[in-house]
Amino acid sequence: MSPPPVASPRIDAPGAGSFRNARVTVMGLGAFGGGEGVVRFLSQRGARITITDLRSETDLADTLARLDDCRIESLQLGAHHEPAFREADLIVVNPAVPRGSPWLDIARAAGVPLTSEMNLFAQHHRGRVVAVTGSIGKSTTTALLHAMLAASGRRAWLGGNIGVSLLPVVDDIEPGDWVVLELSSFQLTDLDRLRFRPDVAVVTNLRPNHLDWHASLDEYRQAKQTILRWQQPTDVAVLNADDADVASWPAIGRKAWFGREGATVAGASTARDDSARVRGSRLVGRVAGQDVDLDLQDGFRLPGEHHAINAAAATAAALTIGADTAALRSALRAFEGLPHRLQRIDEQRGRAFFDDSKATTPDAAIAALRAFEAPVILLAGGYDKHVDLSDLADAIAERAAATALMGQTAEALDALLAERRTARGEPPKRRVCATFEEAFSWGVDQSSPGDVVLLSPGCASFGWFQNYVERGREFARLAREWGEGLGAS
Numbered sequence: 001m002s003p004p005p006v007a008s009p010r011i012d013a014p015g016a017g018s019f020r021n022a023r024v025t026v027m028g029l030g031a032f033g034g035g036e037g038v039v040r041f042l043s044q045r046g047a048r049i050t051i052t053d054l055r056s057e058t059d060l061a062d063t064l065a066r067l068d069d070c071r072i073e074s075l076q077l078g079a080h081h082e083p084a085f086r087e088a089d090l091i092v093v094n095p096a097v098p099r100g101s102p103w104l105d106i107a108r109a110a111g112v113p114l115t116s117e118m119n120l121f122a123q124h125h126r127g128r129v130v131a132v133t134g135s136i137g138k139s140t141t142t143a144l145l146h147a148m149l150a151a152s153g154r155r156a157w158l159g160g161n162i163g164v165s166l167l168p169v170v171d172d173i174e175p176g177d178w179v180v181l182e183l184s185s186f187q188l189t190d191l192d193r194l195r196f197r198p199d200v201a202v203v204t205n206l207r208p209n210h211l212d213w214h215a216s217l218d219e220y221r222q223a224k225q226t227i228l229r230w231q232q233p234t235d236v237a238v239l240n241a242d243d244a245d246v247a248s249w250p251a252i253g254r255k256a257w258f259g260r261e262g263a264t265v266a267g268a269s270t271a272r273d274d275s276a277r278v279r280g281s282r283l284v285g286r287v288a289g290q291d292v293d294l295d296l297q298d299g300f301r302l303p304g305e306h307h308a309i310n311a312a313a314a315t316a317a318a319l320t321i322g323a324d325t326a327a328l329r330s331a332l333r334a335f336e337g338l339p340h341r342l343q344r345i346d347e348q349r350g351r352a353f354f355d356d357s358k359a360t361t362p363d364a365a366i367a368a369l370r371a372f373e374a375p376v377i378l379l380a381g382g383y384d385k386h387v388d389l390s391d392l393a394d395a396i397a398e399r400a401a402a403t404a405l406m407g408q409t410a411e412a413l414d415a416l417l418a419e420r421r422t423a424r425g426e427p428p429k430r431r432v433c434a435t436f437e438e439a440f441s442w443g444v445d446q447s448s449p450g451d452v453v454l455l456s457p458g459c460a461s462f463g464w465f466q467n468y469v470e471r472g473r474e475f476a477r478l479a480r481e482w483g484e485g486l487g488a489s
Contacts, residue, residue, distance in 0.1 A: 028094030037165020095186035134204025152327035299333030304371030348483025350449025357472030365458030382459030
């Protein structure tokens with residue numbers, strides 16, 4: 001595998017002068033604001049910007065309209081061209097671009113340095129950092145932690161993989177501010193070259209994921225471990241005591257734990273001090289000398305034990321930073337969750353519709369299935385990331401009343417389900433669907449009043465949709481039209 005992007009020696013020191021008149025190529029605008037933030041940041045600093053993206057001007061119309069006030073020297077859409085990579089002073093690479101891309105090889109051969117949006121931010125901000133990573137739950141944990149810090153009166157900024165680029169406002173971040181970052185394995189791969197060191201690091205869990213991008217599970221794990229690798233003894237590592245893999249990771253900083261009551265794996269324990277743990281419907285523990293005992297039934301709206309554990313992770317991190325329990329309670333009550341993450345979007349004809357389109361791993365879909373007591377009609381499947389779907393098939397057989405199977409993984413899931421039996425001794429009710437509309441239509445036809453219709457694919461959206469957001473919006477549209485009598489019944 002080719003090496004990850006490295007930081008440019010031209011941008012080691014913050015300041016507008018670092019980029020003035022530099023020829024910078026932005027490779028991939030991205031779908032969630034990272035590339036847009038890079039362009040705005042570079043434009044503010046007088047760079048000569050080339051944007052190159054395989055998508056068309058029509059696909060990028062909204063993003064380009066927002067960048068209309070930026071200084072863009074060249075816009076190359078629909079295809080990449082060699083001069084943009086060979087003649088640049090710097091290339092900013094979208095983190096999802098494979099490190100072995102032949103276009104990056106052209107840049108390397110020409111001696112052009114590579115960097116990323118998150119690396120630029122890491123080199124230029126002045127705040128303190130709490131970083132969150134993991135295979136599932138990291139977005140909710142990140143957003144809830146940010147809410148807790150804000151409720152405690154701290155100046156806190158939210159960014160990273162959660163869809164918000166902080167680059168355009170990097171100069172507004174003061175040394176005493178807290179920056180709460182969600183970081184993907186792609187971003188951490190790049191940040192390792194900078195010896196990225198968060199003051200507080202949170203790891204929600206580790207499950208096989210992105211094995212279409214990483215060469216192996218071990219490589220994926222090593223990318224995630226970047227979040228701890230360069231910490232110092234004065235820093236804090238907040239780790240999941242329920243996860244034997246994560247609990248065994250080497251950490252130089254002081255450890256705090258979260259998880260279920262009584263969790264003990266690999267020497268970790270939520271029974272000790274510096275732990276926040278889920279005890280039934282309560283969140284209890286002691287972290288950084290502060291006792292915590294919070295009733296999650298008192299206003300916390302997110303369903304499922306997995307969300308309670310996310311709350312425990314955020315609580316442990318917030319307490320290490322100095323937030324008080326009153327702020328935690330206020331944030332838990334006010335937190336409405338994030339779009340496309342087990343989000344209740346509608347109720348139509350007695351059915352509750354939940355959009356969990358961000359569930360792009362089997363474990364995320366399993367957690368969603370376990371969150372409901374009502375019968376669940378599931379829409380599952382999608383892009384094949386080469387992960388084992390056996391556990392998801394087990395959960396479907398156990399929990400789903402009927403399942404509409406979609407995308408590249410539909411046939412594989414169908415074959416796995418054919419080998420399983422429900423509690424009634426029957427094969428799980430399912431159908432392989434050729435389109436998303438067919439999956440929705442068949443699914444609601446299987447439902448009855450009181451049921452949950454759940455989009456929780458357990459797979460990525462590529463192939464049928466540009467991203468999980470588009471998939472979730474389409475689900476909401478179909479639910480609304482069905483409720484209005486415009487769709488199938």
